[in-house]
Amino acid sequence: EVQLVQSGAEVKKPGESLKISCRTSGYSFRNYQMNWVRQMPGKGLEWMGTISPLDLETIYSPSFQGHVTISVDETIATGYLQWTSLKASDTAIYYCSRGFYFDYWGQGALVTVSS
Amino acid sequence: EIVMTQSPGTLSVSPGERATLSCRASQTIYNNLAWYQQKPGQAPRLLIAGASTRATNISARFSGSGSGTDFTLSISSLQSADFAVYYCQQYNDWPSTFGQGTKLEL
Numbered sequence: 001e002v003q004l005v006q007s008g009a010e011v012k013k014p015g016e017s018l019k020i021s022c023r024t025s026g027y028s029f030r031n032y033q034m035n036w037v038r039q040m041p042g043k044g045l046e047w048m049g050t051i052s053p054l055d056l057e058t059i060y061s062p063s064f065q066g067h068v069t070i071s072v073d074e075t076i077a078t079g080y081l082q083w084t085s086l087k088a089s090d091t092a093i094y095y096c097s098r099g100f101y102f103d104y105w106g107q108g109a110l111v112t113v114s115s
Numbered sequence: 116e117i118v119m120t121q122s123p124g125t126l127s128v129s130p131g132e133r134a135t136l137s138c139r140a141s142q143t144i145y146n147n148l149a150w151y152q153q154k155p156g157q158a159p160r161l162l163i164a165g166a167s168t169r170a171t172n173i174s175a176r177f178s179g180s181g182s183g184t185d186f187t188l189s190i191s192s193l194q195s196a197d198f199a200v201y202y203c204q205q206y207n208d209w210p211s212t213f214g215q216g217t218k219l220e221l
Binding site: 035044045046047049050059060061062095100101102103105106107108 | 147149151161200212214
């Protein structure tokens, strides 16, 4: 059974760093893109970026380039999304998903950034 | 960046009726289009990929059509479980992009 299990909710202050994870199982990790999608409160879905576990090629949406870093650890079939300096506007639910069209999704991780 | 535009923003329908949702791409995406359903508090769920291929375990009441720039998701015999927000997504080009969503309401 394919599963993407994300790390739990986080509460952070502006300027703090954060790394959230997406642990996968049930499929060949290296054969599927891993994507991150943001959903701000009450809003729609925004694709943030993708990484190929095969060659580590990473592509970011222009809206997120330079503000987040996407990475993977193939040895534990896990993907990561990280920030070095959070802003209040980063408050959102973040989903990981696999593939070019997203047939499996993580359950989402709520990140709250507030002073 | 390819812009995806969905219409209408909100669609009011009754159980048993048919709903037709539209999605337009700002340039051709061939058939590289997916549809998702999202209910409150849940992750999105893939309904359709390749513009017209239903995902695993998706009811035949859901059908997708179109190619190039104009696409449609049709839902027949609406049930209470179908009332949700629906998104289209193009995966023809990076960055992948979503439409803004259509809310299907009672």
